[in-house]
Each structure stands twice: as C-alpha cells, then as structure tokens.
Amino acid sequence: MEPRSSNNVVQLFRNFDETDLPHRMGTRRRQLFSYRDLYFHLQDFDVDDGPERIERAKSDPRFVRISEDLKPFIQPYDPATWRSPADAMATRFYHWDAST
Template sequence: MHSTLIVARMEPQSAEEVAELFSAFDESDMPHRMGTRRRQLFTYRGLYFHLQDFDSDDGGERIESAKNDQRFVDISENLKPHINAYDPSTWRSPKDAMAERFYHWSAL
C-alpha cells in the first residue's frame, strides 16, 4: 500500500462542507479508478491534512489519468473556496503540497 499526505490551509468552519464534497465524490467510482483504498481528512489550527492510501505505488499515475474526468474537475473547483495552498508562492499542483514521509514503522 502507498500513502500520500496533502497539507494545505482551511478554515475550520469549512470542514463539514469539505467532508460533504468528498463524501459525494467517494460514492462514485472515482476512488476505484484512482486506486484509492482509504481517504482521511484532518484539520488542526487552520491547517488541512488529506491522507490517502492507495492499492499500490501507482496511485500518482492513476490520479493523473483521472484529472480530466469531469467529476475530478468539479470537486477540485468546488474545493477552491475552502482549501488554500500552504505556500501559494510554490504551489502549482497538489503534488507541491504533499508531505514527504521520512519514517515508517509497521507491525506487519
């Protein structure tokens, strides 16, 4: 399994609407198309954390291939009023907001 963590800014009062947007998105076949096994959203003091687990390491490639799907375009547009780049001067795509894992431990 492969995981990604996107870090951005979000006002805490947006959490419910953002959750509703992702809930509708995740009820479609899009998570399967992108290889998403699990999605978790967190907020902490104005920060937004989007943790996704994928079936395999090709999650990034599968997301890239899904970017042209109208549902992906729509959720990206609908999230804009709620989610802002952590560092707008360096942000060009969600990949620029991905945290880099530097340690991992598993009991498996």
C-alpha cells in the first residue's frame, strides 16, 4: 500500500460500504490493516459462498469503480500473476472462536 494513503482507502471503502453491494456479497464485516507498506483486507461473510458472491459482483459498476479507484494507492503483491481479487485471497488454515 502506498504510504500515507490509508485515509484515501478508508474513504473509498466507506463510500462503497454505504451501497447495497456489500450486503449482496454477504459481507458482514470488513477490516483493513497495514503493516510495513503491506495492505490486508479481511472480510467476514454471513454465508459460506462469499468468494463466489464476490466473483459474481465483479461485473457490477460499483465493484469495477472501487477496484480502479484503489489502484493509485494499492499495488498487487505479485503483479505478474494478478488477474482478479481471487489471486490475492488467502486460505484460512486455523480459526478459533470463544463462543464455540
């Protein structure tokens, strides 16, 4: 992530999250983190098919717009292999929840 751009990124997501699209994607919570110029985007979903819903939402003009608007601030981790958000999705390998 471009240093000192967190306020810009926050505003872009704040505007995006005020639309109905996060709800259509099943997004329950979004958290953004930075660490030494790295950007981490954690989304929690109400449903198990969150990644599939994101894939379907990719053609929505609002999704396309925020993806374009983020480009000046956030670069792909591996530009040689980046084609879509799916190329940057981590795989969870451990989860613990105090309520279970």
